[in-house]
Amino acid sequence: MSEPSAPSEPSTRSATNPLPQPATAADTDVVIVGAGPAGLLLGLLLGRLGRRVLLIEREPAPRPGPGNGICPILQPATLGVLGDLGLLPDLVKGTTPVTHGEVIAADTVVAGYSYAELPGAPVDFALPTSIVHLRDVLTEAVRATPGVEIVYEATVHGLPERDGTDDGPRGLLLETAEGIRTLRPSLIVGCDGKRSAVRRMAGISSEITEFRRGYLELRVPMPDFWGGVMRAYFTADGYMLGTPIADDQLLFVWITDETTAGRVADGSLAELVERYASGIPGAADWIRAHTRDRKQVREFPHHIVRPERWVAGNVLLVGDSAHGVHVYGGQGLNLSLQDAACLADAVDEALTAGDTAALRRFEAIRMPFISAFQDMQRIHLAALAERSGQQGGGQGVGHLPEFAPLALGQPELRAALAAAGRRPTRNEG
Numbered sequence: 001m002s003e004p005s006a007p008s009e010p011s012t013r014s015a016t017n018p019l020p021q022p023a024t025a026a027d028t029d030v031v032i033v034g035a036g037p038a039g040l041l042l043g044l045l046l047g048r049l050g051r052r053v054l055l056i057e058r059e060p061a062p063r064p065g066p067g068n069g070i071c072p073i074l075q076p077a078t079l080g081v082l083g084d085l086g087l088l089p090d091l092v093k094g095t096t097p098v099t100h101g102e103v104i105a106a107d108t109v110v111a112g113y114s115y116a117e118l119p120g121a122p123v124d125f126a127l128p129t130s131i132v133h134l135r136d137v138l139t140e141a142v143r144a145t146p147g148v149e150i151v152y153e154a155t156v157h158g159l160p161e162r163d164g165t166d167d168g169p170r171g172l173l174l175e176t177a178e179g180i181r182t183l184r185p186s187l188i189v190g191c192d193g194k195r196s197a198v199r200r201m202a203g204i205s206s207e208i209t210e211f212r213r214g215y216l217e218l219r220v221p222m223p224d225f226w227g228g229v230m231r232a233y234f235t236a237d238g239y240m241l242g243t244p245i246a247d248d249q250l251l252f253v254w255i256t257d258e259t260t261a262g263r264v265a266d267g268s269l270a271e272l273v274e275r276y277a278s279g280i281p282g283a284a285d286w287i288r289a290h291t292r293d294r295k296q297v298r299e300f301p302h303h304i305v306r307p308e309r310w311v312a313g314n315v316l317l318v319g320d321s322a323h324g325v326h327v328y329g330g331q332g333l334n335l336s337l338q339d340a341a342c343l344a345d346a347v348d349e350a351l352t353a354g355d356t357a358a359l360r361r362f363e364a365i366r367m368p369f370i371s372a373f374q375d376m377q378r379i380h381l382a383a384l385a386e387r388s389g390q391q392g393g394g395q396g397v398g399h400l401p402e403f404a405p406l407a408l409g410q411p412e413l414r415a416a417l418a419a420a421g422r423r424p425t426r427n428e429g
Contacts, residue, residue, distance in 0.1 A: 016357045017313050019350055020162065020169045023184030028052040028149075029351055031172055032189045033198050035150055037131065038319035038336035039191030040138035044085070045344035047148035050426030051351065054185070055142070056154040056174065062136065070131045071245035072333040073098065073230075076115060077409035077417050080122025081341045084421025088123075090137045096222065096244035097125035101230040101403075107281060113403050120408060122418065125228070128245040131333070151176060159188065159201040159315065169314040170202070186351055190317045191340075194303045194324035202315040206307040208324075209378070213258040215327055216265055217298050218276055220290040222248045223283070235279040238384045241330075242280055252276055252287070255328060257384065265299050272297060302326045304374050310363045311356050318343060323370040326377045329401040334409070335370065341420035342366075342413050369410045376401060 022029060030046055032039045035057035043053045074082070074091075082088050103111040116124040142148050159170040162184060172183045190198025199206060222244055230243040238256030245251045254261070254276065264272050273291045277284035291297075305324030310317045319336030342362065349358040380401075409417050 016355045016360060017311075018169070018355050019186045019314050019353075020184070021354075022052075022186055023162075023171075027184045028054045029185060030054070030187045030189060030347065031056065031183055031185045032191055033156055033172075034191035034193065034321070035135075035139070035152075036191060036193070036319075037134050037138055037333065038340045039189070040135065040142050041081075041337055042189065042191065042318060042340035042344060042347075043148050043150075044138065044142050044145055045341065045420065045423075046347060047142070047145035048423065048425045049344060049348045051147065051348065053148045054183070055148065055150040056156070057150065057152050058155055059152065061152040062132070062139065071128050071249075071251065072131060073243060073330050074127045074129055074134075074337075075331075075334050075407050075409075076118070076121040076123045076126065077407065077414070078334045078337050078341075079125075079127055081337070081417060081421045083123060085141065087137050087141060091127060091129050091134065094133070094248075095128050095130075095246040096228050096248070097127055098230045098243060099125050099228045101232070103232045103234070105234045115407065118404065118407055120414070126230070126407070128243060128251075130246040133246065153177060156197055156201070159198070186314060187347060188315045189347075190315065190321040191319055191336075192321055194305050194320045196317065196321035198315065199307060199317055199321055202312045204307050204309060204312050204315075204317065206305055208306075209304040211258070211302045211304075211326060211381070213261045213265070213299065213301070214256055214381070215300050215302060216254045216256075216261055216272075217300075218252045218254075218272075218287070218291065219245070219249050219296050219298075220252070220287060222250045223286050226250055226283070231280075231282075233280050240276065240279045242283065250283075252280060252283075253327070254279070255381075255384065261299070265297070269294050269297070300327070304377065306371065306374060310367065311359045314356070316343075316347070316359055323367075323374070325370075325374055326381065328377045328381060329373070329406060331373065331401075331406060334406075335373075338409050338413065338417060339366070342416045344420060345416065345423070365412050366410070369412070373401075 029051045030053045032043050032055045035055045039055055043055045046053050100114040102109050115121055155175045157175055158173040160173055162169045162171050172188055174181055174183055190196050192198055233240045237260050241253040243251055264275055273288060277287045303324045304326055310322045318339050325332050346358040346362045350356055408414055
């Protein structure tokens with residue numbers, strides 16, 4: 001399924017647009033739609049820069065609990081920002097840091113890497129963390145930041161034009177328990193995910209590639225013999241990744257072609273267990289002994305989303321709203337959080353200047369990098385599908401993304417990432 005096709009480079013439309021002042025004293029500088037990790041981090045950083053921010057979220061206020069169980073792996077570049085903000089000690093609780101990784105083919109370690117040996121890494125590990133725990137830590141930090149407010153159970157009904165021009169500034173029609181009102185901030189930020197309503201309401205067309213099947217994950221208790229290692233196993237029908245995650249569990253991700261994934265996922269649990277056991281021989285006995293319930297297995301669809309642009313008038317897309325990616329390479333949340341970290345200064349500059357020039361510059365630097373990453377994902381996923389369909393398969397070394405950009409982020413933005421959490425707080429309340 002796809003919306004109208006879109007180019008992978010920034011739009012050639014007007015280089016900048018004016019940013020209006022908030023229409024009234026009650027309107028904030030920035031309204032962020034979506035109080036997930038990326039929206040929360042952007043709101044936190046903007047609040048520290050003295051900006052008035054309203055975060056709106058359609059879901060109810062979060063309650064304590066395990067949540068949806070999604071456990072992404074935060075890379076050193078992302079952890080450096082969170083560490084500078086003082087959030088890392090809370091995030092480390094209840095999980096096993098990943099200190100190094102191995103690539104395995106035909107039962108042989110053919111490549112390895114260590115975060116401690118990576119020049120310029122702000123920390124010497126990656127961190128699996130519950131996305132719910134990450135959200136809760138960021139939410140607590142946001143609530144302690146003057147000038148930033150979160151409103152839950154809020155629905156956006158439209159982005160009405162403020163001056164009657166197609167590419168001019170927009171307001172935001174918001175419904176809450178108190179009724180419907182129109183907000184007129186300087187900037188509206190869409191952090192509302194791959195199926196972004198803000199993107200659609202702003203009239204930004206996107207190319208969307210949907211992967212309905214092909215990704216399966218299995219969770220088992222963490223064995224003593226595994227350690228803080230991420231291991232990638234190339235098999236005859238794709239590759240399997242084993243990594244520690246939160247709550248003392250070990251996660252095995254299997255990425256393969258859609259036909260194979262569908263057949264195995266829809267088959268018996270015993271067949272699925274044997275697929276994992278044969279792909280990860282070093283943990284085969286553990287997998288067989290500790291996989292007893294179909295609930296330990298989950299299947300997720302994924303999307304690659306490529307909008308024509310990220311800036312439209314006074315609307316800005318961030319994270320998955322701007323560039324949904326497949327799970328291949330494990331970069332989705334990292335890219336989104338790194339967007340937020342780098343964009344805080346750009347948004348601050350744009351608000352001061354009263355135009356979108358700083359936002360356009362970010363788009364021009366970031367969009368080609370993201371597009372190239374998405375292209376890599378498509379090529380390598382297609383290669384996995386072709387390889388798994390070949391007679392006899394084989395266990396030769398497949399393709400993995402380059403390690404340094406995954407760990408350290410986009411080269412052109414590393415200085416901005418390093419500085420993001422260290423900015424002096426302007427707003428003391």
